[in-house]
Amino acid sequence: MTLPRACIIGAGSSGIAAAKALHERGLAFDCFEKSDRVGGNWVFGNKNGMSAAYRDLFINTSRQRMSYSDFPMPESYPDFPHHTHIAAYFDDYVDHFGLREKITFNTGVEHAARRADGAWEVTLDDGQRREYDALLVANGHHWKPRWPEPPFPGADTFAGQQLHAHSYVDNSIFEGRRAVILGMGNSAMDIAVESSYVAERTYLAGRSGVWILPKYVFGKPVDQMRNDPRVPFAVRQRLIQAVIRSYAGPPERYGLPKPQHRFGQAHPTISGRILDRIQHGTITPKPNIESLQEASVRFVDGSAVEADVVVYCTGYQIAFPFFDEDFISAPDNHIELFRRVFHPQIANVFFIGLLQPLGAIMPIAEAQGAWVGDYLAGDYRLPDAARVRADIAADQAAMRKRYVASKRHTIQVDFDDYLYALAKERAAGAERARRNGFKPPVECLLSVDTAAS
Ligand SMILES: Cc1cc2nc3c(=O)[nH]c(=O)nc-3n(C[C@H](O)[C@H](O)[C@H](O)COP(=O)(O)OP(=O)(O)OC[C@H]3O[C@@H](n4cnc5c(N)ncnc54)[C@H](O)[C@@H]3O)c2cc1C
Ligand SMILES: NC(=O)c1ccc[n+]([C@@H]2O[C@H](COP(=O)([O-])OP(=O)(O)OC[C@H]3O[C@@H](n4cnc5c(N)ncnc54)[C@H](OP(=O)(O)O)[C@@H]3O)[C@@H](O)[C@H]2O)c1
Numbered sequence: 001m002t003l004p005r006a007c008i009i010g011a012g013s014s015g016i017a018a019a020k021a022l023h024e025r026g027l028a029f030d031c032f033e034k035s036d037r038v039g040g041n042w043v044f045g046n047k048n049g050m051s052a053a054y055r056d057l058f059i060n061t062s063r064q065r066m067s068y069s070d071f072p073m074p075e076s077y078p079d080f081p082h083h084t085h086i087a088a089y090f091d092d093y094v095d096h097f098g099l100r101e102k103i104t105f106n107t108g109v110e111h112a113a114r115r116a117d118g119a120w121e122v123t124l125d126d127g128q129r130r131e132y133d134a135l136l137v138a139n140g141h142h143w144k145p146r147w148p149e150p151p152f153p154g155a156d157t158f159a160g161q162q163l164h165a166h167s168y169v170d171n172s173i174f175e176g177r178r179a180v181i182l183g184m185g186n187s188a189m190d191i192a193v194e195s196s197y198v199a200e201r202t203y204l205a206g207r208s209g210v211w212i213l214p215k216y217v218f219g220k221p222v223d224q225m226r227n228d229p230r231v232p233f234a235v236r237q238r239l240i241q242a243v244i245r246s247y248a249g250p251p252e253r254y255g256l257p258k259p260q261h262r263f264g265q266a267h268p269t270i271s272g273r274i275l276d277r278i279q280h281g282t283i284t285p286k287p288n289i290e291s292l293q294e295a296s297v298r299f300v301d302g303s304a305v306e307a308d309v310v311v312y313c314t315g316y317q318i319a320f321p322f323f324d325e326d327f328i329s330a331p332d333n334h335i336e337l338f339r340r341v342f343h344p345q346i347a348n349v350f351f352i353g354l355l356q357p358l359g360a361i362m363p364i365a366e367a368q369g370a371w372v373g374d375y376l377a378g379d380y381r382l383p384d385a386a387r388v389r390a391d392i393a394a395d396q397a398a399m400r401k402r403y404v405a406s407k408r409h410t411i412q413v414d415f416d417d418y419l420y421a422l423a424k425e426r427a428a429g430a431e432r433a434r435r436n437g438f439k440p441p442v443e444c445l446l447s448v449d450t451a452a453s
Helices: 013-024 082-097 186-196 233-248 275-279 364-377 385-402 415-435
Strands: 006-009 030-032 110-116 120-125 129-133 134-137 163-165 179-181 201-205 284-286 289-292 294-298 304-306 309-310 349-351 356-358 412-414
Touching: 006 013, 013 030, 013 082, 013 134, 013 364, 082 356, 110 163, 120 134, 134 364, 163 349, 179 186, 179 304, 186 201, 186 275, 201 294, 275 294, 356 415, 364 415, 412 415
Parallel strands: 006 030, 006 134, 134 349, 163 309, 179 201, 179 309, 201 284, 356 412
Antiparallel strands: 110 120, 120 129, 289 294, 294 304
């Protein structure tokens, strides 16, 4: 039997999970990684220039949630390890499963184009060209900064330093300075806390209120609270809302903007320290920035403060620099995919880890990789095109209904619900494949004999 040959772009935590899945199914593949190591975002100072990790970054999803299903993080790790632990874990993963030699390091994919016959032509950054039957995209979605658009009035006249959270390294930039941190997401809260220990003043500015989750509730990491996908979301929402209220009360009690939504309708911010630092008087909440002057920042409530540094923690853009823009792109972070993986018009391109879970990405990327592996091996068959389109439309409608409209909320999923639904879909597709005689769905234009690969 012949099986398709695949290319995987990226060996971050998503790419290596996909590589393992293909490897285990005996599918031939190349995995190209720009950097000299695996781990992507989790490699502080990564030579690919794409990591957003700062010196004191700790995960905000617990290690139990973040671990791949068959490779738990060591018991010796704390519940919320440092980025060095996480990067080491991904290194151990590829070595444990014998994947390292399957990855071509220091090699970026410059361009990927689909030929008229459906095969992929991949051009590498050393000029080499390769051909594949299938393409798995695992290039990450937290490396291209989203700056305020348009910039705040006066931003070009501000004499101090302005940077995006992506290039934040450590709090030495705040020493003895007055810092304005913009945003209400996890980057903003982490960086404001770091600033608060060394800056002369730290202001945390935001336009939308958020519900802030502590790292622990009932003595356990917050993401290990029971969360049964069979229980209606509204019931779970009420429970967690009650937990937050009992722990901290409403955010406006701390001078933070009042959330205009209920818990679960925006990406959550997790911080065990922000409320303490505000209540110690070391961080002053502010509403959104209105404008910048040479040495000060004015806020929309009319107040102004002197400032030396502004950090824009304003999120990220999804980008695929190796595709022609008019072929596959994600304008305003929108990209319509079947269950966040399959392209509705292109049968042989797949996206791994391209989602924003309430929970960790890694076990989801692992399940997605296995799903694509099943598909390429002929063990899973998609529903017909009309059902795929209807499923995507329903998914988009549900996201619009549930989430605050924002470029932040275009690829949201609930961890347990997504995995539960994916397992059901894989089983249904396995049955369709059985009825279809387990024929590989991707034409093997460049196929290899599995016995020989
Ligand atoms: C500050 C910060 C903290 C975070 N904390 C958490 C957390 O606690 N828990 C959690 O689950 N998620 C967290 N995330 C989300 C983060 O995206 C994931 O943890 C994880 O990094 C996703 O892995 P990935 O492989 O999809 O992407 P990445 O880690 O970005 O890896 C992508 C890889 O693809 C490679 N690549 C890209 N383009 C090319 C190309 N053209 N050719 C070859 N190689 C290429 C890159 O070099 C990189 O190695 C955090 C994000 C940020 C910014
Ligand atoms: N410790 C950790 O593990 C950790 C640390 C940092 C980040 N992360 C993860 O990294 C990812 C990115 O997080 P992030 O915090 O960098 O980005 P984010 O979640 O997208 O948050 C962006 C924030 O900036 C605000 N914003 C955007 N544009 C703005 C503008 N023009 N003016 C004013 N405010 C604006 C947004 O407000 P609106 O809601 O109004 O758009 C939001 O509060 C998330 O998955 C996060 O969980 C994890």
